[in-house]
Amino acid sequence: MKERLLVAGSAVGVGLLLVLSRLVQFTVVQSAQLARQAASQHNQRFTFTPRRGAILDRNGELLALSVPAESLFVRPRKLPADIAAHVPALAEAVHASRQEVNTAFRSPAPFVWLKRQATPQEAAQVRALDLAGIDSFETQRRFYPHGTLAAQLLGFANIDAEGLEGIERVYDHYLRGESTEVVQERDALGRSILAQGAELPPEALSVRLTLDLSLQYFAQRELERTVQATRARAGTVVILDPQTFAVLALAQIPTFDPNTPKSVPDEARRNPAISDPYEPGSTMKILLAAAALDMKVVRPEDQIFCESGHYQVGKYTIHDHHPYGWLSFAQVLQHSSNIGAAKVGERLGKETYQKYLRGFGLGQKTGIDLPAESPGLLASPNNWSRINLVTASFGQGVAVTPLQLASAYATLANEGVFMRPYVVQEVLGADGKVVMANSPQRRWQVVRSETAHLLLQLMENVVAKGGTGWRASIPGVRVAGKTGTSQKVNQNGGYSAHGRIASFIGIVPADQPRLVILVAIDEPKTGEYGGEIAAPVFQVIATEALAQLGITGNGERPTPPIVAPTPVALTPGRAAARPTPNRAAAAPQSVALPVSGPSFLGMSLREATLTAQQNGWRVSASGSGYVVGQMVQNDPATQEPTYVLTLAPTTEKHP
């Protein structure tokens, strides 16, 4: 019995020793190696790529954003035997042809794309078919909700979310964000276990532009209409804020849809407003005038003989569109006389003229934050002969980009100060905080502010009755501008017999400039003059832009409505009487004064405003609908009494 116990005890002891030895082997000897093996099975390394950041206009409207998408793929070897029966349904689900789907299924490769960047709806339809060998993974798709609007400026991103053109390219490293690598624990079914806690992957940054979506729409719509109506080859509109040189709109026709960038040739995706220089023609005369007036080589009233339309310079003859005799310099600009400009150019001299042209930014890049900018063409004064100076005086032999010319005019509208144009206002973090901001950059003073003011006055004559740009005039708003009609250079280096660029550049309001608008129509077939083709486009765009920005004729923005704290309801039908200004008794502006004047109650805003205008009363309003309350407050700026109206929607109009 004892022997048996001994044998059994020994066997158990040996067994325990074996177990203990394995325990020591696993936990001590092979501990590190086994831990690594276990980790490699449980832990998986992932790269988180943030969704590409959005591009916004100046008011926060989305211009480009990334939306979720799924890339569907096929493992042909794992497809079920009866896959052919599902081809029609699959083709319909992914909006592809049956042939394309069959080609993917018959591929000898182990992995074939079925559709990249499929919409969530397409992916859901494919998943509903529940087919082996077809799977997907999450990705992102770039979406431009406004289609062709500002396409050349925005650029586009490729299928791998890399910016290839425009803002998408220049600000790619902000928009793309940084990919982060994380290690996650996975269970046997491949599900993620965030045992170490969860950190949300970093989000990409967004870019806010100086562009105004509404202005861009006005510009592009009018440009498109005009290019179609005149059967022109192309057209460009640039709108700048002359106080900051911020680009408010940059429209071009033809354009493309950045949602499908490959549907057009590469050429159609160019940005001619900054990449394609052209001879500016008569719009250049304003820059000549700025230089001549600033140097005092001419005065607006000085008489210049315009040679009755023919002016011989060496072996060349300069022509005017209409023969003129004696004209004042102001009239030379108003009637756009080439001969008058040529004579002033000769007085100015090529070195001085060039110095001013370079001051206005010609012959060099403006430095805008967009790719592929051209410096234009401005030869050295040493290479200018007399005829070069003469022709450059009316815009031939010099090439500028539309942005350069708009910037030069913006300089005149900005007291003669040249600044760097820019299109990105700021870069924003996911929390809305500003990460990087572009501020207006003053470069240099080109002409004295008095000269700039004088120029604007002379440019107003161009838009006045009898000027070449009269079609650009806007009732109630002072407009300064200049027309241009330039011959295009042909492939042989000479001038095209028929190719013209009709242009107009205007500044509104001329007395307090807020907008500089350049319109250039390339090869219009129904006319050729800037005043005839481009000026009307300017007129429509400027009218709508001023209304959109709330800029009145004198350049002021209407003051924001004062919100009435507690409206004092009045009994309708009191005698209307203008409130008497009583500055001595004026209460602080935040305190409502009792009303003893007319009643606007029940009126629509239009009726109330008309009534106030007819009686010379000042009103401000808040809300929408019909007037439900009114009070009198002193205007904080002028201390004039103002009726503050509160409007509210109502199903029935008040009596």
Add this chain to the structure above:
Amino acid sequence: MQNSSHWVRYTLLALVGLVLALAQVWTRLQVVAVGYTLSNARQLVHTLQGERQELEAQWSASTTPSRLGEQATQRLGLSAPQPEQVLRVQ
């Protein structure tokens, strides 16, 4: 008597060890369970963010000026006001 007190002591120690081991297993299970919850929550956040972006895209496309202009003129019969029709409210 002394042997029996040793057995009691060893048994208690073994029980304590067992409880500790069970507690370790339990806490590990809890960590895994919370890990699953976190993982699901993060996935939900990600999905909702995606849906929000999808909706923002639809909203922007629906309110693009060209579409609004088309709706205003063709569906509602509106037209742009003439300059004299515009009243400015201060």
